[in-house]
Each structure stands twice: as C-alpha cells, then as structure tokens.
Amino acid sequence: MGTTTQGKPRQIPRQYSNDWLERLDGRTAIAKAVNDRLHHLVRDLGGPDALSYQEQSICRRIVWLEAQIESREVALAKGEDVDEARHVANINTLTGLLKAVGLERRSKDVPDLAQYLASKEAG
Template sequence: MAKTASIAKPQGRSRIGNGKDLLPGVNGRSSIMRRYREIYGQLVSDMGGDPSEAKSIIAKRSTTLAIWCEEAEASMANGGDIDIGEFTTATNALRRLLADIGLERRARDITPSLADIIAGHAA
C-alpha cells in the first residue's frame, strides 16, 4: 500500500513552514535579506495576500532572480562588467516566473463570510 503525504501539525513544521523564516540559516538583518523581504512581501501583496504554497515558492524564486538582476545592474552602473547572456537569461526566467503568478495586482477578498454576517446580526 502506498503512503500518502500528510500535512505536518503546526508544532512539527519547520521555521520556514510556520512563517518564522523565509530562507534557512540566513541573517535576517542583512541589507540583501531586507530587500528580499521587501520584494517577496510586495509579490505576496500583489497576489492578494494569501498565495498557495506553489505560488509562494515561485514568488521566492522570483525574488531571488530580481535581487540578482538588481546586483548585476548596480555593478554595471558602477562601471563593472555585466555578462549580458547571464543577465538576459535571468531576466527572461524572472519574466516567466512572474507571468506564472500573475503580473497584475489582485484585490484581497474582504467579503464577509456567512458566519461573520450571522455573528454581526446576533451582536
């Protein structure tokens, strides 16, 4: 008989799974990590605030590529060399990932549930 995957209990989840960390073993105070949180947070917000696990994973990969591209652009702006092939590949991959999660902003659903409506009338 094949085993099926189960969802871990909240106390058995990793720090990433329970939302305490975005990346394993990373100092959250570094400038790169602060920028990572900014971009990732904005992508999540653009998706309506509650992405599926798959969309969250794509948003993390998109964030990584966006930061890599920013670093390459900053290097170029400071007179450094840029590998246009690597940059173009990263930019195209980023565009495809962003297209997968949606390039347009989505409004967060604030419609009250039936339970909220009933509780409001009961109060």
C-alpha cells in the first residue's frame, strides 16, 4: 500500500479498523471520495446529530466495504483474479449493514419558523 511523505496510507486498507478513515491521507482522491460518500450517507440518514454511535460506526463500515467491493470489481474488469467468495460475502455484508441503518432517506428535524423564533427568544 502506497504512503505519503507523512507516512499516511493512500489506499483503503485491506483490514478494517475503526480509525481507517482518519489515518488515510486526506489529500488523495480516494480519501476525498470516501469522505464524500460518508458525508452523503450520514446526511441521508438525518445528519450526524440524528445518528447514534452505533449507526455512525455502521456508516464507516459501509463506506469501507463499498471501497473494497469496488476495488475488486475494477480488478475483475481488468481480468485479474479475485476471491469471489470474499467478494460475495462483502456484498452480502454491505446489504445487511445498509438494511440496519435503513434504505430510505430520513428527513432532518428542522424547526418551523415559530419554533426557531421561540428558541432565539429563549436563548
């Protein structure tokens, strides 16, 4: 796995760790893409304030699994050998995690004008 001059990895690690995203070199295209996906996933689930720790943990795993699956699909498209059993297992795991957090978008709890004005007067 390539690293930068700061010693940060530039590729998605093969093994998941809770801090894999923080350790990734944020200047790389892959880090930016994964962070963008995580942002969109969390937003679709109602935003970070609407998610429990468990849901946030699942979201990090979802984007890691997506990256793993896509890298295998690129390898397959190039005619390279991949561990098909692991690929299918990752797809099944991803499906289960997506079902755990929900496949539907959640609306963010936004106060109406009266609630907003009341909160400003109180605060």
